[in-house]
Amino acid sequence: MEKTIKEQLTELADPEYRQFSAALIPNIGNILGVRLPELRKLAKKIAKSDWRAYLAQAENEFFEETMLQGMVIGYAKADIEEILRYVADFVPKIDNWSVCDSFCSGLKFAKTNKRRVWDFLQPYLASENEYDVRFGVVMLLQYYMDEEHIHSVLGLLDRVKHEGYYAKMAVAWALSICYVKFPEPTMAYLNNNTLDDVTYNKALQKITESYRVDQKTKTLIRSMKRK
Incomplete structure (x- = not known):
């Protein structure tokens, strides 16, 4: 048997x-x-x-x-x-976070169904449930970090207003990936956003932890921290 x-x-x-x-x-x-x-x-x-x-x-x-x-x-x-x-x-x-992030990384069909999955994700990003929000944000950072979507992604991340720790950390993580891949629009966003202080400062920290960001830029990013 x-x-x-x-x-x-x-x-x-x-x-x-x-x-x-x-x-x-x-x-x-x-x-x-x-x-x-x-x-x-x-x-x-x-x-x-x-x-x-x-x-x-x-x-x-x-x-x-x-x-x-x-x-x-x-x-x-x-x-x-x-x-x-x-x-x-x-x-x-x-x-x-572990089930969430592993699940998202496995949904590779998103690469070939970008428009449909984008529409599917929108309600999750506005959900009151912490892990709904994290799911939506991690899907964005996995499958929508491209030229076509970067401005829309930054706009969506700015609208996430969930108080949950794992939702905030996902937004910070996503912003650090945005910065590494698209520094100019992301820097413009970091200079003009409605993020809460915790998420904003965590995003800066994650950017400075990236080995793909040079020391001069890291110094500048650290100087932007909100007190």
Whole structure:
């Protein structure tokens, strides 16, 4: 008899990795300790079989069970509207930065469906839920850091007004990527924005941490900090 997904995950669990992961994701306590390459391998296998049946009955007792569902959605082959329905069902299950960011990096269909996914993301950016907002922002930084979208992205990031720490940090992270890739429009934005002080200063800090920004520029960026 074939093992259940939970049994397979339990067998893949590594106690040392569990401790490492638990320290990185402070707000959850249901980690088994399965490494990401193992999860991806399992997700690819499920995506090649009856992934719809799997998603219909998948459990969320453990962190890895939720992470796995997100990966399967990323690997699954179906038309864009069907996949986006699964994405919409999954987003409310996100309750930590790790599942959020991993899920976003797997949604590679966004590259070939930019306009449709852009429209799909708009409600998330204005949501009252912290991880809805983070999902929207991380999708922008993963798939819309290009010439065509940079000004629109900066405008959207400026309109994010969520008080949640992980929403603010996502905006700061996204702005640092904007700066590295498009320094001129991003600098103009940093000189004229409606960001709260925490997000603004964190964005500056993340820019100065980038190895792709020269020392002279880092000094200038540090001088822009709000007191």
